[in-house]
Amino acid sequence: MIPYTCGLDAAADVIGGKWKPRILWAxxxxxxxxxxxxxAIAGVTEKMLIQQLRELESRDIVHREVFHQVPPKVEYSLTDLGRSLNVALAPLDAWGADHLDELEASRAG
Amino acid sequence: MIPYTCGLDAAADVIGGKWKPRILWAxxxxxxxxxxxxxAIAGVTEKMLIQQLRELESRDIVHREVFHQVPPKVEYSLTDLGRSLNVALAPLDAWGADHLDELEASRAG
DNA sequence: TCAGGTACTAACCGAAAGGTAAGTGAGGAT
DNA sequence: ATCCTCACTTACCTTTCGGTTAGTACCTGA
Structure with missing residues (x-):
């Protein structure tokens, strides 16, 4: 496996996947x-949500805490690393929001 | 097609794809x-490079200029929108660079 | 004459990502 | 007795993405 070529490369690998940005935001x-x-995340299936949560968990972006209750309760939260990622993501979100109209207009589908 | 749910969602759609961040950076x-x-971009094939450049061009992120010469010459450059995107991408790159070691360590492959 | 550089284009293929539908097992409500 | 909620898990299928290979048309230098 070739090492990451730059920070952006590494970051893209972490937030890659259809649902990860939505999860982080939520x-x-x-x-x-x-x-x-x-x-909270419209359109996501249970399978995809778990899959992406597990990936984020393995990267130490989100923390998973199980409460041994009936009915079962599992809470997901951002780790320190996750919070710092969200901070770094903020300008990108702002950029997208600023140009939402042009971006919708030039959409492929 | 469902509209973008947030700015991050839109931004992710624009920079999605294996080579787009590398192109922007270059x-x-x-x-x-x-x-x-x-x-400049190690490992990219001609097909993928063109494909991604065309997508970025259609989103008005890069500009394509043909010089009618022999041999042919085509120059790619960032548009104003592309430059503003790169600015928004900078914190994410910094984040990735800051945590490169941990991210390499928790890599899947 | 022929390889090499220029910027592509097209056909095909395998892998990976994502989606669908169903099942699990415990308890609480109706 | 049956359904519902909780948080998953599994098997299967389709779509998308990316890579391989080859071919185009033109000109230059050896």
Whole structure:
């Protein structure tokens, strides 16, 4: 495996995937349960949500905490690394918001 | 097609694809010819480079200028929008660079 | 004469990403 | 008794992405 060629390369690898930016954004306001996340992110399936959460967890971007209760409760939250990533993502979000109209207009589909 | 849900969503759509961040980064220092780009971006094939350049061009991120010469010369450069995108990308690159070691360590492959 | 550089284009293929649908097992509500 | 919620898990299928190979037309230098 070739090493990352630059910081952007590494960052892209971490946030790559259809749902990761949405997850990061949703968790920005605080910890959420699995079901809350599923309802908060329109269109995501359980399989995809778990898959992406596991990947983010393995990268130490999100923290998973299980409460041994009935019914089961699992909370997902941002780690320090995750919070710092969100900070770095903010300008990109602002850029996208600034140019939303042009970007919608030049969309492929 | 569902509209973008946030700025980050839109931005991710624009820079999505294996080679787009690399292209943006390479063009940061100024206009480049097709062949220069191909040599600057290790591992990219002609097909992929053109494909991604065309997508960036259709989004008005890069500008393509043909010089009717022999041999042919085509120069690619960032538009104003492309330059503003690169500015927004800078913090993400810095974040990736800051955490390169941890990110390499937690890599999947 | 023939390889090499210029910037592409097209046909094909395999891998990876993403989506669908169903099942799990415990308990609480109706 | 049956459905519902919780947080998953599994098997399968389709779509997309990226890579390989080859070919185009033109001119230059050896």
């Amino acid at each position: 968790l920005h306001s605080g910890p959420m349960r699995f079901g809350e996340l599923r309802r | 063009l940061h220092s100024g206009p480049m010819r097709f062949g220069e780009l191909r040599r």
